[in-house]
Amino acid sequence: MKIAITGGKGGTGKSTIATALAVELGKRYNILLVDMDADCPNDHLILNINRKLIHNVEQRIPEVNLGKCIKCGACGTACKTNAIVSIKGSNPIFMPSQCNGCGACTIKCPVNAIGWNKKEIGYIYSGENYGVSLLSGELKVNESLSEMVVNNMKKAIEEKKKNYDFIICDTAAGTHCDVISALEDCDFVFAVTEPTPLGAHDLELILRLLNKLKIPTNIILNIADIGNKKIIEDISKKYKAKIIAELAYDKKILEAYSKGLPIKNQEINKLADYVAGMVPR
Numbered sequence: 125m126k127i128a129i130t131g132g133k134g135g136t137g138k139s140t141i142a143t144a145l146a147v148e149l150g151k152r153y154n155i156l157l158v159d160m161d162a163d164c165p166n167d168h169l170i171l172n173i174n175r176k177l178i179h180n181v182e183q184r185i186p187e188v189n190l191g192k193c194i195k196c197g198a199c200g201t202a203c204k205t206n207a208i209v210s211i212k213g214s215n216p217i218f219m220p221s222q223c224n225g226c227g228a229c230t231i232k233c234p235v236n237a238i239g240w241n242k243k244e245i246g247y248i249y250s251g252e253n254y255g256v257s258l259l260s261g262e263l264k265v266n267e268s269l270s271e272m273v274v275n276n277m278k279k280a281i282e283e284k285k286k287n288y289d290f291i292i293c294d295t296a297a298g299t300h301c302d303v304i305s306a307l308e309d310c311d312f313v314f315a316v317t318e319p320t321p322l323g324a325h326d327l328e329l330i331l332r333l334l335n336k337l338k339i340p341t342n343i344i345l346n347i348a349d350i351g352n353k354k355i356i357e358d359i360s361k362k363y364k365a366k367i368i369a370e371l372a373y374d375k376k377i378l379e380a381y382s383k384g385l386p387i388k389n390q391e392i393n394k395l396a397d398y399v400a401g402m403v404p405r
């Protein structure tokens with residue numbers, strides 16, 4: 125069964141909760157934790173895991189054969205990300221950092237002068253500690269296609285999933301392509317938030333997305349005793365997403381976090397029992 129910890133807003137404690145839940149469930153089940161926050165992975169730091177590289181993530185990029193090019197300028201007009209500057213009568217100029225590998229330029233070229241090459245854009249690591257197996261994706265510095273790293277992690281999950289009872293995906297913040305890709309084939313989602321106007325705003329965005337994806341969702345309310353809980357309760361009713369756990373502000377959680385240790389908390393234990401009782405869709 126594949127579940128995701130997400131939440132819209134950054135800094136609400138998604139990774140802290142995902143790692144704690146994985147460790148608690150790991151006492152009873154085989155757990156694969158997947159850190160899908162490719163821009164800023166940190167589950168390995170919380171679980172004190174020395175990651176090992178298992179493979180590189182590559183993106184296809186076009187390569188112009190200037191010997192065949194007739195300098196027509198068509199590839200430049202086809203490229204919506206301005207990765208090719210191509211003026212009629214001049215050789216096209218290619219900027220790999222702007223390219224998303226869509227292939228429009230290769231289709232548009234009238235003389236098949238554009239072939240394919242590859243560039244490295246990220247890495248996938250694995251590791252293990254506290255009875256939890258970890259997959260962790262990381263985007264290379266100065267690259268932008270984090271969803272491509274997430275898509276590669278999903279392939280790695282497919283190869284490994286038969287060995288695990290639960291796969292827990294810890295997504296990035298926000299509602300962008302990388303988060304959508306991480307969520308789209310999950311059986312169940314927990315949206316972590318905090319009782320603040322920012323938390324409420326971003327929770328509503330992620331619940332709207334999850335409604336569209338038709339994935340059942342519960343809410344985990346972090347630092348539940350600080351701020352205005354009612355704004356989250358109103359959103360919970362509006363989207364029929366139950367508040368399943370409430371973690372109060374606790375200095376011990378911050379101390380564990382600052383030492384790179386998974387947190388221990390009664391609400392996490394209850395959450396693990398709830399997950400253990402789930403039946404796959």
Ligand code: SF4
Pocket residue numbers: 185186202203204205206207208222223224225226227228229230
């Ligand atoms: S593959 Fe797509 S993004 Fe890259 S240069 Fe060609 S048209 Fe532009």
Ligand code: SF4
Pocket residue numbers: 188192193194195196197198199200210216232233234235236237238
């Ligand atoms: S579309 Fe093909 S032929 Fe035309 S400028 Fe681009 S690479 Fe050259």
